[in-house]
Amino acid sequence: MPRSIILGNGKTLLGFDDNYELRDWYFPYVGQENHVGRHYHKIGFWVDGAFAWFGKSWDLKINxxxxxxIATVSGRSEALGISAEIEDTVYNEENVMVRRVNVKNLGKTKKEVRVFFAQEFPIDEVTYGNTSFYDPRGEVIIHYKGQRVFLINGSTKEKAxxxxxxxxxxxxxxxxxSFRDAEDGRLAQNHIEHGSADSVVGFNLYxxxxxxxxLYSWIVVAADIKEAKRLNREVLAKTPAHIIKTTRFFWKAWVEKQEYEWFNLGPEIRDLFGKSLFFLRLLTNTNGLSIASPDSDLLQFGKDTYNYMWPRDGAFVVLALDKAGYSEVTRNFFYTAKDLLSEEGFLMHKYRPDGSLGSSWHSWIANGVLQYPIQEDETALVLFALEQHYEKTHNVEFLEELYNPLVRKMADFLVSFRDSATGLPHPSYDLWEERIGIHTFTVSTVYVGCLAAAxxxxxxxxxxDCSRYFRTAxxxxAASVREMYDTKERRYCRRLYWEGGKWVKDMTPxxxxLYGLLRFGMEKPDSPRLVSTAKDCFSRLSLKTSAGGWARYEKDNYMMIDPDWTRVPGNPWILCTLWRADYLISLAQKSEDLDEPRRIIEWVVRRASASGILSEQIHPTLGTPLSVSPLAWSHAQLVITVLFYLKKMGQIVDRPYIKPFRMSKGC
Structure with missing residues (x-):
């Protein structure tokens, strides 16, 4: 089930579903150690003998x-005769979730309302060995196991x-x-339990x-009980209302730190742009590693999740945040990448949020010989991202610090990891993680990575070094044109693969x-080779359904919904559809040329959830989210495309798209 709301602060991340049940609580790394998982947290209401769990039957509005x-969720129960509005946030300064619940009586008589919060924390993603207990010294509930502690408290006007x-x-x-215990309006007041321990707390309103x-409730998370109690005292001293207020101001200021000239982009696009920045920050750990998606539901249907940092995805997140002016967030990504480099100078398939090596299906052996289990573009793109980071910051000391252990080491690998016969990089896995070969996208990234290093x-x-890296690029x-451009079909191949003692072109659109050649500058937008390649991609990857959009490649069967390849070459992907917009933007000479890219961005806005979350894919006929949601790369590409659009429009109309910073003064 796609996530409707995510909240966090770089150490803690929460995810809520369409029923507004808490499905994910990650700590102390974003995307690692989900202390909720399938053990959803619920909210229940008892009113004068009747009971209902908060959910879709309440006609929820989630945004x-x-x-x-701040997450704002409203719902209405005609059966209970009440409405409820919930505001949730994760404190930007501490690992605390704070909730405010406003309950309104819709009837003409007095009502006693009891509000229940039911929670279970399978700490370290394991249900056994947990303890929940009532601590009478602070009148709080505490869940703990090892170095993970959750403390639950709250207050009403009548009672602390x-x-x-x-x-x-x-x-x-x-x-x-224990959530079933709430349905009669009274709890058993059992003081302690262990094993698959859970708890419920209730609040009375008249x-x-x-x-x-x-009423207010809060849950703090810490590494020990002493720290959890300190955080509880901090909430009590500052008051939960103050924490909600200051966190709201913080995120509003953070997202709006840079003011843009929006030209003809409407408020819906601006809203999604801001939310995308917010989501990218939430999905980025303090060590700079961003996860692809926090959506843990995929684990129920497969063998793994998207809770990893792919260096490629991380590089695109860094590119987006740097372009938007958040270099203070992206800086640590490069420090961590330095520490993750192999002895040979490459990055592996993917990493866990703490920087440890992630799971993989890439073999070290191909055809009986050593094959590095890598996607080479992931190494090259980090070099490109670092060069772009420098262009934004002009931090020479930072660049000097990273040059020998990161830049030179990576660039030397790119130079050496090449086939002497073709002059192209050796085979590696593609960005879609499905096949080995010499891929045009990868070649384009190695080209720009060498240029960046130079x-x-x-x-x-x-x-x-400069001469060597530039010569390699x-x-x-030259080799890409010679070996990968098919003069008969007048377009680039997707990849070269070794078969029958020779390199064979894979001409799958x-x-x-197209994007690799364009984005990384190996072909100019209006070059005949790129124009003919684009024409073929446009005609064969566009969906001929009401949903619209652009597929990854022809006959893409990943999460296939419709097997009619003539109508649906594959499910539409958000980022691939935005790549089409990027190509059109690059060709634009006058403002009217930007109409189609704007419509593509508007298409993406319509495919976002009500709260602005973008999925990986879209259902090819229904137009609804498909696969994990949110996907960091989708949001990063939205930011990149919107900024590219604004920059090009500014060039056309001769007006800056970035407004000068002005510090607001006074209170």
Whole structure:
């Protein structure tokens, strides 16, 4: 189920589904150690003897507050005669989730309302060995195991703390979970439980006809009980209302730090642009590593999740954030990449959020000989991202610090990892992680990676390195035309693969072929070779359905919905559709030329969830989210494309698209 809301601060990340049940709680790394998983947290309401769990039957409206990035969820229950509005946030300064619940009486008589929060924390993603207990010294509930502690507290106008509680077990024997104890409006007040331990806390509200009352609850997470209690005292001292207010101001200021001239891009695009920046920050750890997606539901249908940092995806996130002016967030990515480099100078397939090596299906042996289990573009793109980072920051000391252990080591690998016969890089896995070969996209990234290394070497006066890297880039560019452009079909191949003692061209139309050549400058936008390649991609990768969009490549069967290849060459991907917009933007000479790219961006906006979250793919006929959601790369590409559009429009109309910074003064 796609995530409707994510909240976080770089150490803690929460994910909520369409029922507004908490599905993910990651700590202390974004994307690692999900302490909720399949053990969803629920919200329940008891009103004068009747009970209902908060969910879709309440006609939920889930979004972020327009005043700041606070989750705002409203629902209405005719059966209970109440409405509820919930505001949730993760404190930007500490690892605390704070919730405000406003309950309104829709009837004409007084009502007693009991609000219940049911939670289970399978700490370290394991249900056994957990403990939940009521601590009478602070009147709080504590869940703990090892170095992970969750403390639960709250307050109403009438009472500091909760009014009712219980600790129990979930999915053990005949016991479904303590959440069932809430359905009669009273909790058992069991003081402690262990194993698959859960808990429920309750709050009593008394509502006049048409009246509204407010309660606050919070959950802190820490490495030990002492720290958890300190955080609880901090919430009590600052007040939960203050924390919600200051976090709202923080995120609003963070997202709006740079003011743009939006030209003819409407408010919906601006809103999604801001939310995309917000999401990218939430998905980025303090060590600079961003995960592809926090959506843990994929684990229920496959063998793994997207909770990893692919260096390619991470590089695109860095490119997007740097372009938008957030170099303070991206800086640590390069430090961590330096530490992750292999002895040979390449990055591996993917990494866990803490920087340890991630799972992989790439073999070290191909046809009986050594084959590096890598996607070479992931190494090359980090070099490109670092050069772009420098162009934004002009931080020579930072560049000098990273040159020997990162730039030179990576660039030397790119130079040496080439086939002497073709002059092209040796085979590696493609960016879609499906096949080995010499891929046009990868070749394009190696080309731009060598150019980036040459430029950085020149800045630091390293002439020999500069000459060597530049010469390699030139040789690769020439080899790509000679070996990968098919003069008969007048377009580039997707890849070369070895068969029958020779290199064979794979002519499958692939969106990454066009994008790689364009984005990384191996072909100019209006070059005949690129124009003919684009024409073929446009005609064969566009969906002929009401959903529209652009497929990754022809006959893409990943999560295939419709097997009619004539109508659906593959599911439409958000980022691939935006690549088409990038190509059209690059060709634009007058403002009217940007109409079609703008319509593509508007298409993406319509495919976002109500709260602005973009998935990886779109259902080819329904137009609904498909696969994981959110996908960091989708949001990164949206930011990159919008900024590219604004820059090109600014050039056409001769007006800067970035407005000068002006510090607001006074209160």
């Amino acid at each position: 972020y507050s327009p005043e700041g990035f 703390g909760f009014s009712d509680f219980t600790c129990g077990v979930s999915n053990w024997g005949t016991q479904e979970g 509502l006049e006809p048409g009246g509204m009352e407010t 430029n950085m070497a020149k800045i630091l006066g390293k002439k020999n 030139s040789e690769i560019a 692939d969106s990454s072929t």
